[in-house]
Amino acid sequence: MLTVSRPHRHDVLIAAVGLSGGLALWLIGLHMQGPRPFDEPWMALVPLAVMAGLELLRRSAPLTALLVAVPALVADQFTVGSLATVLMFTDVVYAAVVYGSPAVARRIPVASFLVTVGVAIGFLAWFRTAEALLIGVVTGLVSFAPAITGVSVRNHRDAAETARLRADQTALLAEMDRAQAVTAERARMARELHDMVANHLSAIAIHSTAALSIDDPGTSREALGVIRENSVEGLAEMRRLIGLLRHSGTEDGPSAAPTLASLDVLVEQARTNGATSGLTCTLEDARGKPERLPAPVELAAYRIVQESLTNALKHAAPGPVVVRLAREDDVLSVDVTSEFGSRPGPRAPGSGAGLVGMRERVALLGGTIAAGPEPAADGRKTWRVRAELPVGERTMRE
Template sequence: MSTTRPPLPRPPREDLLIAAAGLVGGLAMWALGLFNNPRPPLGGGWVLLPLAVMALAEALRRTAPSAALALGAVALAGDLVTRSLLATIVMFSDVVYAAVLYGGPRLSRAVPPASAALTAAVTVGTLTAVRDPQALLVGFVCGLITVGPAWTGVIVRDHRNAAAAERLRAEQTALLAEMDRVQAVTAERSRVARELHDVVAGHLSAIAIHATAAQSLDDRAATGDALAVIRENSVQGLAEMRRLIGLLRTAGGDEEVSAAPTLDGLDALLAHARRHGAAGGLSFALRDERSGGPLPAPVELAAYRIAQESLTNALKHASPGEVTVVLTSPGGDGEGDGGGGGEGSLTITVTSPCDRRPGPRAPGSGAGLVGMRERAELLGGAFVAGPVEAAGGTRWEVRAVLPLGESARNAADGGSGGSGGSGGDGTRRRGGA
């Protein structure tokens, strides 16, 4: 099967203008009788033929550098056996320059040493033939029209390649900077989303539960109590929203650290849950089995938020019974399965009664489980949630293992927006705010 070669591209306008200018200049020199060789082997108008061929080579200097160089060499040889025009020689030097600058890698590497070898051969040959030191001028002129343009093309080509490499490097740097910016924005948005969910979802869940109770009860006193709880949670949720908005508007990080909750606030968190869960037959207990010194701030914040979200889910989904929160660390009784519990980690376990009811008392989107998993994974820890079989029946268990020490601080400082999806890696979703 024969293949047809694609046609040569049209020469650029600049090359056509250069060829036309060289041709016009050569014709002017011919008309004025300005020749380089007074006694040529071929006289008359033969000098115009090399001039025309060299003009054609000039027109092809960029579109076909190899062909242009071959035509230029033939035209130069023809010019030397005629009266020789300076315009033809000057155009040949430009063809050599263009062959190095616009030709392929092999051509650009071959032309400079070939021009140097040609210059040396012409110089030695002329000295041998005439045996006159003035023959060195012939070698000088040959080098001027071959070696000089060739190495000039090498220098310009190297500069262009360096400039292209720098532009590419600048584009890659800009792309990496944009990727870093997008990742930073995504991480910050994920962090803000987790904080908004964990802080506000509990109040909104309580509002939804008590609003449902107020609609279904005919008792005026019970309805009043439910409305009072709704108003309390509305005020608290609004205050939390204003606090978070204030933190987002401030640039300093100290304010945020000072405002972040710690595990010392778990008692108040459980007391709040008891007030809202008593009507549904829920009781709450805290077992703090930790030992050792203070915990890193990122670990305390993550543990508090995981406990807060677990209690919120218990208020929404759990059947009547006891909800327990257990904290263990090195030296405690718990080992923290599911991903590296024990030495160097804090394990928080929240269990609640689970009766596998078809629907929750308040709607949920599942974002709570995603947020808890993200908090654990940002610290290099592990998270699992799902029903487990216990002595008293099926219970819903949330367990997070959070590493302690410098690795947790580094993970919290350098972690990107949550990578954990829901429902995978042993996490079974039961719902969430």
């Protein structure tokens, strides 16, 4: 079923103006030509009305309008003629190039140029006077000039549309980058929050359970002391994290990133928290003379040790918890071992987010990490976390 779209309001306006202008010229008797085969003045109104009707199709069916407009213009030449008919024809040619298909837009200028040249040569051969070239000039102004104008306008519109699409694509990519940056920042904040607070909350959970389950005033007092100490330190860590987020991007903001120089404090704190569970935490630094490493490496190593000590406090059986640091060439190795097995007494539940966070930190630096049980020399099993972090500038991803 053939469907015809409604004419655009601008096309209706152009058709109305063209028709009314042609009628006005006809009423005052202003014609373009002298005696013609159909020299009755009213005969010029037929091509005028047809051309005005074709203006309604200049957007919806531009090629059809042009194919009908050509014989209408030729028919107008056999009447006294109307300037409005010729002007509307030029607009139909222009619209066919602008609103037609790409193939039509390419062919119309070529065809109009060939028609212009053919008309000029034909009339020059017929009249054999130089004035005959003026007919070719007029033909070019009526057909070729509006076609070239349409090509120029269409090219500008296509360039503008391409620029708009490129801008939309750039905006979409920027939004995707922003969303990825927000997701990465949220993941980083989640890792920091987990690593900073989980250790203290695990100690609080274990010692509060011990205080509730063991009916001994001394044990309860000792547990409450550990709970208070971890609560104060956890609150301080939270304040430091909030301060870092609040002053992020400023030169005078607080630096909340811990370094390997403070590992001894972290291990000492873990030793205190794990004493009631039979854990003995020690630090072995085999790096020789410690040197300052890139900040992302020091932060990742510190958080790996912190999370490993937190997991030991939650799950390790009574025994030694050893933290070892070593450096070989451009690789910093972090090794944390603890007794693997069940233990008596209260235990804090785990969510598995700590291991995920450690893997994410190591992956961001291009390193490797392994965590799991391993057989020990005495036949027992140990839980071992070993991470290797590149410290060379060429292997850094941050």
